[in-house]
Amino acid sequence: MFDVKLMRWIDNQVGNLACTALATAKRIGAPFRKDTVDYKKIVVTKFFGMGSIIVASPALQALREAYPDAEIHFVSFRSNKEILEILGLTDKNWFVDVSTPAAFAASVLTLARDLRAEKFDLMIDFEFFAKFPLVLAGLAGVPKKAGFYLTKEPWRRTLLDVSGSYNHYFHTKDIFVSLVYLLTTGDLFYLDFEDFRRRYAYPRVEIEPAAREHVERLLTGLGIGSSRTFVINPNTSADLAPEVRKWPVDRYVDLARQLLRENPGASVVFIGAKSERAYVEGIVSSVDDPRAVSLAGELSLRQLLALFERAELFVTNDSGPMHLACLVDAPIVGLFFADTPTVYGPVASRTATVSPPLYSIPLFTVYNGKDVVAGRPVDTIDNTAARSVTVERVLEECRSLLAAPSSAIAAAAPIH
Secondary structure: OOOHHHHHHHHHHHHHHHHHHHHHHHHHHHHHOOOOOOOOEEEEEOOOOHHHHHHOHHHHHHHHHHOOOOEEEEEEEHHHHHHHHHHOOOOEEEEEOOOOHHHHHHHHHHHHHHHHHHOOOEEEEOOOOOOHHHHHHHHHOOOEEEEEOOOOOHHHHHHOOEEEOOOOOOOHHHHHHHHHHHHHHOOOOOOOHHHHHOOOOOOOOOOOHHHHHHHHHHHHHOOOOOOEEEEEEOOOOOOOOOOOOOOOHHHHHHHHHHHHHHOOOEEEEEOOOHHHHHHHHHHHHHHOOOOEEEOOOOOOHHHHHHHHHHEEEEEEEOOHHHHHHHOOOOOEEEEOOOOOHHHHOOOOOOEEEEOOOOOOOOOOOHHHOOOEEOOEEHHHOOOHHHHOOOHHHHHHHHHHHHHOOHHHOOOOOOOO
16 A cells, blocks of 8 residues: 555645646646636546545535536545445546555556546546645646635645635535535625535435345344444544544443443444454453454445444544444444544534544644644654543433434534
């Protein structure tokens, strides 16, 4: 796997030079350029984070509604192939191979050639600070670009024909939707955005029968097929300071034990990726209860959705699976130990979030490339903020969700 830190370093160093060159070329060619709003082919880019692609799904719906006759394509990392297929909101998806630096370089050149042949009219960039999407758009010859202008990068203002406004008082779902609003209305003050954003929500995904049956077989084989199902995800993306964003292991252990103690007819299923299997199985071993099991590395995204569908409670770190569970409207307690639920909280009808009430939260933001905490690199910071959150505080939110019937809880409005 192409190291993410190296990838970001290259994006920053090479990307700045490439974007400066592309901006210069654009200024020189400006007198000969013709603008268009008749978009026949639109390409959208979002690379980092399965969860971020889910959060962008309402914006894709808005884009489809605004331009019903246009083809909408999506470019992302190959690891996001399954979630794009599940969402089914695009006409065609293109992927970059990041398995090795050589594979990355080769796939980018091939992709740029193929995108150029498609003759796109517009590129929408849903990355907040990466340079790569704009470089790719330049290589692919996309004439018009829309994206967010967050930091003072003179070339970005030149390259972006539609410069979106990032408002950290709104949920990221609405931030993405705001770019489509600006593109379609040209309203710099977003005077009618409140009504616009409320029209778009996460899609509800139908569970495939085969996925549901697979999960039932696994749970039955583990002896918990007929019990109530609680799910815990103690993992976070390895791409961004994972140890900063996790509780100590003993807190997950204590949480599971207490949930089992208070709910005799329930089981706790821990989840995770294949790479997280040993970590998750270590937690389950420490719980030391036959009703606590691990399915880490055992489920595809479709099967994970089937598990979330039957779950009465899902306790999860801020991560992709948290947003995935929103697609089946699972009851979610989101743990935000480094970021803020204001911007990234779960959007479903039954949710709660827990975050340290500290001035330091969020520890990192898009304004510093999510690479700095108090002037220090994130990989030099520990989980002090996470440790300030007690198990009892999380249990209180779990009890509230379990006690309230789903019909008694109003649908959650986007957080802002």
